[in-house]
Amino acid sequence: MTPSNSTTRRDLVVVGASAGGVEALRQMLGSLPPDLPATVLVVSHLPTSAHSHLPQILDRVAALPVRAAVDGAPLTPGTVWVAVPDRHLMVVDGHVALSRGPRENGHRPAVDVLFRSAARAAGPRVIGVVLSGALDDGTAGMVAIRARGGVGVVQDPEEAMYGSMPRHAREIGGAEHVVALDALPKLLDDLLAEEVDASEAPPPSELMDMETAMARLDIDAMNADDRPGSPSGFGCPSCHGALFAIDEGGLERFRCRVGHAWSPEALAEEQSQALEGALWMALRGLEERAALALRMGERAEDRGHLHTAATFRRRHDEAQNAAMLLRALLERGDFDGEALPDAIGEG
Template structure:
């Protein structure tokens, strides 16, 4: 018999308060290492370890590359570095972003599943889109346990909802009760039986997150051609099916869930609309100026053509403004509801 000894936690929007509530309930004799990823801007300095240390009985500190995992400690991912579990240690990597994030929740969960199998408990807290779902699938595929914050308790319920509905998280708990629920799971004996081996996909994706040269230079890529392009590098995306979820990864390793890809495409479309609006307004201004000069020279046919070009550009620009305004009112950056929450 053995016991679980590694807790990995992922959060995004609204996650700071959820983390505070969860860690406040963790007892001093907590028999597991806790690793935390909160999605954050790459250029920012993170005050999260200090914030969490004020409410947690366990020591909370930023993760250091090569640091050994120790029970009763909380290590927090640092900006612009993936947090990876490997052979009882943590590694920090500037590997390709997943869902536009580095650090990324899925990278932590997947590497923990690969390294510790059934000894892992994965926890998904408040956040937008579906980050953490692919990682939750990986944890459960290796015999680990999944937990999620109760959706009614989360400021943003999309991440925990997807972790339950697609990721299969077995335990759904309010944030303030997660500490006690984790302590109960860690006190359970788990049978010493053979656990499913890490899949080739899990090995490859973890290696890519750590910028492993063999994985990055391999001719083959996981999945099948999807027909979509990567929003980050504009390379071809390959479709990966795992645990009933489809997701995408490009040749150099950028990874996207369906919700994250749709959101990124929406932002790209909005940017394209603004560029088109700028071009139309410039065309209208230039046509007006050229029409006035043609009029002054007595070239009435040319002046009429320039006026028509001016009016057509303004009409098209007005249409684009309506589309952009509708998108802003919907809070989506698009005039429809295709973007994930």
């Protein structure tokens, strides 16, 4: 590449992980050199109500200093910043930023928020890395990184403890490199040594600007009349508002008016959990109906009201049969619509 005033090198590595990701992060960070010419930002899905010991766990094995993310901290090469519970980790104006913005895919911190903000801020200087994890958080963020000229890397899904996140980031997000963890340091070294021309990078899209602003709880973005996407006909599992469908880079995803965002896999998982909750409520209602009918039938029989007693007994039996079908479905734990006919057939 011919040197120019706009030529630079990649200097920001953003990493996303979830289930099975701690061991992958330990192996990755434990193999990076102390003079890494880049800042590393890490998001791993965390419980919101507990203190995280992940920075200390990773610091024990890394030659680089690993710290819990601090709002406003500079992006210093050779430093690893790890997301803290209940805060999105973002890149804003060359600094670390923490935000309590809307959850994405049910998570705060979320991988997509970090990747998207890094892509917006640093464009082709970004390397996105997706490690072991369930579902597909990180896929939309990978689309954003590649749209701005950055490069995507995923852990080999066959090696990962949970291959879903890296597989989606590769197949749908378009990550260019699939690599085993023991080969990752050499790949990162090569990518960080490459020169990139920032002037060739596409500018951030209006969608990227708006979604990054929403993640920061920007008042103008939150109060804007227009919402990205078109009405989907689905409801948001978090706030029950209308979801808008967004088509970006061949990936359809969803966001509600107040900013909750959902990937297809995450939305399907939340719908499944909501359906299970509804089935348990229905089962409770059926069992209460059966118990009431049994009591009223016994009282009617004691008083010699045989016709009324028979009516209540029939209601009891119908409720009990329906409850048996729901128990069978709940026992299978399969809420994709396939188990219900089987359960009915067995009933």
